[in-house]
Amino acid sequence: MKISNKILIFSFVTAVVLAVAAVVFIHSAGIGEGIAVIYLKGEVVEEIDLNAVTESYTIDVGDGNTVLVEPGRISMLSADCPDQLCVKRGAISDSLYPIVCLPNEVMILISGSTGSGQQPDAIAGR
Amino acid sequence: MKRIVCILIAVMLLLSGCSEEKSSVNFMAMDTIVTFTIYGDSSGDAASAAKEELLKLDELFSAYNEKSEIYALNHNRQAAVSELTSELLSQAVFYSELTGGVFCYSMLPLMDAWGFSSGELTIPSAEELEVLLEQCHSLSISLSGSSAELIGDGGVDLGGIAKGYAAVHIAELLSSMGVTSAVLSLGGNVQTIGVKPDGSKWLVAVLDPSDTNAYLGMIESEDEAIVTSGAYQRYFEQDGVRYHHIIDPETGCPADSGVISATVICDNGTMADALSTSLFIMGVEKSSEFWRETGGFDFILVSEDGTVFVTEGIADRFSLSDPNAYTLEVIS
Structure with a gap:
């Protein structure tokens, strides 16, 4: 050779x-796992690696929503929308079900998966 | 020597095939969260085109967007409509007839009265409901070419069918662009295109209506629509009572059939969307009868007593996430 x-x-x-x-x-x-993405009127306003959060803090989104960021989880602390569905949703820590404030067009999605077991490609009913 | 080089090139090509390009877009449209995940070489372009097209459809079909064709039709009682709007209207009429009026496209006055459009709950009085129901039942749609006309009172709200129709349209657009592997999610509506790049089927979870942090179960899926309507998706609470957004056209009130989540699985996304709302309102008994008579779809119904009813066509490829949490019953 x-x-x-x-x-x-x-x-x-x-x-x-x-x-x-x-x-x-x-x-x-x-x-991309465990990254919370906050959208306002279709635009990404914040991306947060929830695994890297060590101390809780809040972020104001638009004029009416305040998001609470905690180690490993995220929630809508307050909102000026009438139905308050986004606040009632509580804290989320995985990609299963997003937090949505339809009246103010704010949504929080966690990309990837922080859970274990078989992960679906899509979720019907969310 | 040449043979070795050929083998090495083949290995390289195989490896490059392992990581097929993937593009995802997330955005809000049609009053919900939309996620498109598309595989393939031109997935980025396809995802952008699909997003643009869905936003266009939203502008055509929304009952509350002043620029929409449906808004124009509701306010002027007659309007020029695009081919897409015309087709959606005719599909709405078709499913209304198929379900004996359980699927209802004329619920706009009732949705407004309950406050689901404004976001502020008001509980209509019995007298108000009677008047509004009469309005809803009096409305019919006359379609002629590119023109639509409303006969009777009230207005059209296509919220129970537009997402499913849009998913079908986007799937067709993606296929025409050469996409063979994608999954579309419009709120509760999932549309799968082909299979995953590795050849396996898509795994679609159905949310647990009693605990939205968990799955009810998983379905293996290829080229089909899976649509779930649930009482947990949009609702108000007042004095400990929950008022959800799926209004029964018989009573004018939130449906109370004993079903807390209705999933329809079939080839046609428009059908899956229209029927998931309808079965939620019909309840288990009537849904089973309707399924036996009509066919062409499968369902998963969760009743408030913790039983999951699945039709025999889906039983083989649906698995409960926690078999101890629910009792499974197969409908044949």
Whole structure:
């Protein structure tokens, strides 16, 4: 076998190993998991890594909503909407069911999954 | 040597195929949260196009958007309508007839009276309800080409069918763009396109109506619609009583059939949407009869006593998350 062929094979093997490592790393790191995204009128206003929160704090969203951020969870602390469904929703810590304030067009979604077990691709009824 | 190079190239190609491109968009439209997840090389463009199209449909169909065709129809009693609005109206009429009026497109005066449009609960008196019910029952739609006309009183609210119709339309748009693997979620409505990139079926969870932090169960799905109507989705509470948003066209009040969540699974998203609302109102007995007579869909009904009724067509691919929490009964 020529030296140039050996170099060629070595390059390919290295590339394959790197590609496999990259795929494994991306899966194990679970990019985007536990990130709460706050939307106001369709625009992203805040992205929070709930796993990195150590002390609770509040964020005002638009004119009428205040969001409470706590370690590992997030909730609507207060809202000036008449039905108060978003406040009654309580705190969420996974992607199962978002917090929505329809009158003020505010929503909080947690991307990825912080739960265990089999994860669905979509949820009917939410 | 050439053979080794060929094998290595094949391995590289396989590996690159493992991480197929994925695009997701989240936004609010049609009074709900919308999530589109699309796989494939042009998924980014497809997701943007799908979002744009859904916002366009929302502007056509909303009963409360002054720019919408439905708003114009309700206020002018006659309006020029696009092909999409015309088709949705004719579908609404079709499902109203199919369900013997249980699916009702003319609930606008009642939704307004209860405050579901303004967000402020008011409980209408018995006299008010009588007048409003008469209005709702008097309304019919006459369609002719690109023109629609309302006959009778009241107004059209397509909230019980528009999301399902929109999901079908978006699925068709994505297919025409070459998308073969995607899942669309419009509030309670899920539409699956093809299967996952790895060839396995989509896993769609149905929320537990008694605990919205849990799943009732999971369905394996391919190219179909799964739509759930639940009493927990929109409601008011007053003096310890919960008033939910699914109004029974017989009584004018929130439906009280003993069903707390109704899921319809079928090929047609418009049908799934219209029927999930209808079965919620009908209750278990009437829904089972209707299913036997009509066919073409499956259902999962959760009754307030903790029984889950599933039709035989779905029983094999639906599994309860916690078999101890509910009793499963198969309808045949």
